[in-house]
Amino acid sequence: MIDTLSPTARAAGARRHRCVLVVEANPAVRREIRNLFLARGFFVNSATRTADAVSLTDQDHYDVVVCDVQPPGIDATELTRALRGAREAPMIVVITTAPLSPVMEEAFRDGRLLILRRPVGPAILLAAVERVLAAFEAEARSP
Template identity: 35%
Template sequence: MIRVMLVDDQQLVRAGLRMLCESDPEMEVVGEAADGAAAVRLAEQVHPDVILMDLRMPGMDGTTATARILAQRPSARVVVLTTFDDDDHLYPALASGACGFLVKDASPAELLDGVRRAAAGDSPFGKAVLKRLVEQALRAQSAPIPRQAPPGVTEREREVLELVGAGLSNPEIAARLHLGVTTVKTHVANLMTKTGSANRVQLAVYAAHLP
């Protein structure tokens, strides 16, 4: 069971997130907080596996709360869920220790998939956010080295790899390739192992280097 904590200053948003998360038999919402300071206190009490964290809140903001929660509970996984996906919000949130960044217009399937991936140690990012992170990673490389798919990658895995590079989530890849989401997750996990990628961003950067 994935223990989920919700942090958002809007009660209606928290209610919707609770209903969505509790519709999944693998998830349990163990607490809600309306601001960052309350989130820090609550995380110590309920021991969440995954925290869905808003950024703009009265008092302590989500970035500060993320840093303080992770200083106390480094095993927790914080996924930012915000209306604002600009760089001024993205990079401070990642620097504070957030493992993922989703925008509030994400589909229910994408959000639930993001919670599962975060709990499993992955880094869920929205399509536009992942695209920017990949572009920045490529710009930071003075001389990108062309690569080929490593030995042992199947044709189906190559298709999945290309779609990861395009920023698609697991449910989107499953729909595009007419596969089950669990099958896609298995392909992504295999690709990370075969390419030596530690997370989805590195895998997308790897995909960007392929001819």
């Protein structure tokens, strides 16, 4: 399932480096994470399955993908592999208690994967994404 965007999200989407894709199977958790970012002016889209997330990233640019490793229908290793091959690969923020696959470990070493260990509160998740975006902006400004 792919969620549709609210008018607020569409209006917020005009800013660069504020685009987040949430990949989460649980509707209540997905809604909570979406609302967290929407309330701070992010452009947010979401998917419930790996295939939907990959399809969305093929269609649009996302600066950050927030993914829960454990829900059914979501294969964080496959998602990481697919996103690392994208022309504008987003940063991936993984929320997990599980060990990382070799693909995810390599993405972590490359600096394209941030790991947040459960439990993760809204303030920690928001701060992690803000830090990633600030690093992208600083990198884009450097000669």
